[in-house]
Amino acid sequence: MTDTFKKGDPKLIARRYRAERRFRAYGAAALGLTALFLAILIADIVVKAWPAFFEHRVIMKIAIDPARVDAKDPIKGDFEGLVKDAFRAALPAVTSRGDKKKLSGLLSVGAADDLRRMVVNEPGLVGTEVTAPVLLSANVDLYLKGQQTGTALRLGGGTIQIAEAGEDYLLTGAIGSLVAGEVVRVNGGALRIAAAAAGGLKAEALVRPATLNAATAGQWDVLAFSVAEAGRRISDREIVWLESLKDRGAIEKAVAWRFFASGDSREPELAGIRGALVGSLLAVAVALALSLPLGVAAAIYLEQFAPKNRLTEVIEVNINNLAAVPSIIFGLLGLAVFLNFFGLPRSAALAGGLVLALLVLPTIIIAARAALKSVPPSIAEAALGVGASHQQAVFHHMLPLALPGILTGTILAVARALGETAPLLMIGMVAFIVDIPRNLTDAATVLPVQIFLWSDLPEIAFQSRTAAAIVVLLAVLFCLNAVAIYLRKRFERRW
Amino acid sequence: MNIMPQTIVTPEKPRIMAERPIKIVARDVNVYYGEKQAIKNVSIGIPDRAVSAFIGPSGCGKSTFLRAINRMNDTIPTCRMTGEIAIDGKNVYDRDVDVVQLRARVGMVFQKPNPFPKSIFENVAYGPRIHGLARNKSDLEDIVVTSLKRTSLFEEVKDRLGHSGTSLSGGQQQRLCIARAIAVNPEAILMDEPCSSLDPIATAKIEELIDELRQNFCIVIVTHSMQQAARVSQLAAFFHLGHLVEFGDTDEIFTAPREKRTQDYITGRFG
Secondary structure, eight states: OOGGGOOSOHHHHHHHHHHHHHHHHHHHHHHHHHHHHHHHHHHHHHHHHGGGGEEEEEEEEEEOOTTTSOTTSGGGSOHHHHHHHHHHHHOTTOOSHHHHHHHHHTBOTTHHHHHHHHHHHOGGGTTSEEEEEEEBOHHHHHHHTTSSOOEEEEEOOSOEEEEEETTEEEEEESOTTOOTTOEEEETTEEEEEEEEETTEEEEEEEEOOSOOOOBOTTSOEEEEESSOGGGSSSOHHHHHHHHHHHHTTOEEEEEOTHHHHSOOOSSTTTOOSHHHHHHHHHHHHHHHHHHHHHHHHHHHIIIIISOOSHHHHHHHHHHHHHTTSOHHHHHHHHIIIIIIISOOOTTBHHHHHHHHHHHHHHHHHHHHHHHHHTSOHHHHHHHHHTTOOHHHIIIIIIHHHHHHHHHHHHHHHHHHHHTOOHHHHHTTTTSOOOSOOOSTTSBOOOHHHHHHHHHTOOOTHHHHHHHHHHHHHHHHHHHHHHHHHHHHHHHHHTO | OOOSOOOOSOTTOOHHHHHSOEEEEEEEEEEEETTEEEEEEEEEEEESSSEEEEEOSTTSSHHHHHHHHTTGGGGSTTEEEEEEEEETTEETTSTTOOHHHHHHHEEEEOSSOOOOSSBHHHHHHHHHHHHTOOSSHHHHHHHHHHHHHHTTOHHHHGGGTTSBGGGSOHHHHHHHHHHHHHHTOOSEEEEESTTTTSOHHHHHHHHHHHHHHTTTSEEEEEOSOHHHHHHHOSEEEEEETTEEEEEEEHHHHHHSOSSHHHHHHHTTSOO
């Protein structure tokens, strides 16, 4: 308050406070920057992944012809043929052979599978007509998600006349706004503007119009594309077909549960994460089942019982070094020991789990030792003081107190194991595996490897699936962390 | 090093000793921490059913000697010891002595209250349980209740035996630790500065308790407080730089010490 209260060099004191303020500002800035980058990263991944969680299907009436599907043995029925015929029937304007083939290409290769499953589950459907959604190809899916080209639809203003000009057509009348490349839909047909011609615009027929009547304002419309036909993997003609289906409300967008329910596939629309997810969980389960008891036991022995001599010192140093060994080395070790020497099956979750167990063992030992070390020695003394044996003191009193710390370390180790790719490449878990592994010796792959594989594929549709797989991996990690935090809180809250 | 065994320091036979049998006898005890010698040739006879206080300045070795009695020093890897400490005539450092059973016979109370982070009941029940002292559940409950009553803690905690031992106040925690120690029905209780972290009221309660317990146990207490030693003990041993300087009736030590060092310490000239 008064001058008598002041002591010391005021400049020095001011500098001290400045330094403190500066330090706090640095800390806050670092934290803010980290949060920003994290937010950008997660937002980017989620935005990229979002489309992969939805798929487009065309809803069709399909007659299950008893001549093509045997009610007694429906699984062998010609569902591909049924679906293709139904699709063609939905677009009767498509007549030429080549166009029909292209039309079939709009459907997914696995389009008939859903229908087959439906009928196999309910054989009574044979002979009836069902309304079923049929999966569209990834290419079409991309177009419908707007990732191939922007498509703008505008109603025609004014009246246009149509006249045949050889193979093509001549448009006259209110054609002022039309540009080459745009598609005029009129009288049930679709005409692509090619170039100016005598008195009007020459247009090429994508779908032949039913009549040549003049169309007044509102009776015709125009599709304009932001990307020219040559720059996309879907033709104007295909777009016209799809748009007509869309206008009829025959195309639905739905959550792509199959992404979570099926294994890998060469077709992006059929590819799912289930196989990799199950593989990851199996491998991590093996790793945890092995490394947790071994690691904790090793930590207890080293921390509490091992004599302090040269040998234990060397072991301790080596454990610390092992934690820093690049993970691919563990993969090589696994290849040499588990596959070549013990003859375990290649790319199996068992071999992967064993390698991951080796990988996380040092981490768990270090975490468990640190946790045991942090238990106050007075607790051990108290136990020994009432006549507990050393082992009783450790297992009754020290281990329960160390458990939260051990769990935290273990979860960190498991998170690392879950994200590990390199060592698994060495033992063949990098293969293209369609089936979902049913046991530990089935060929399997894991989430990070699946991400790696998908990120390598040229199909654009796999980009969003790669991001979606990353989201799944992150979600699994968050779940694991949540479990760890819950367990830790539970053990801590006991007293 | 002195090869001849030193005579047990019972010169003139203290009054208390004459009245009671000697429970713990130490002969030529030397304790080393690595190179450093903490206890030098200590020989002493501690009587049963009395409170013996070890006093002396910090680092004089009194705690080390206390911990040598129930072999708590065994847990320190660098710690070595020579000589013998016998309880009822049996050297506790003999090969055939089970340290677990020894500690069941010689309980210990530590400087800082260190209840297990478990329930009050579990704290007391732990010892009897691991030694198999209770045949069944009601037996165990009897032991717990009796032990808590003997430390006059029962009335204070009877409604919350399931609560954590660490939720008690410092003084209550220390009484819980004493209850834990007597629950296994030891013959001797070693107390290492049991009141040093407690307030005067809690200290008074513990001292009262020690006075009651001496009817049944051989109690050895290490204390920094001379007043406490004077209040609770019948015998006092003064340690200095690893040597046992003087051991005798507390009254004598405090009123008419034979050694000059004892007198200097008691009168506050060093320490």
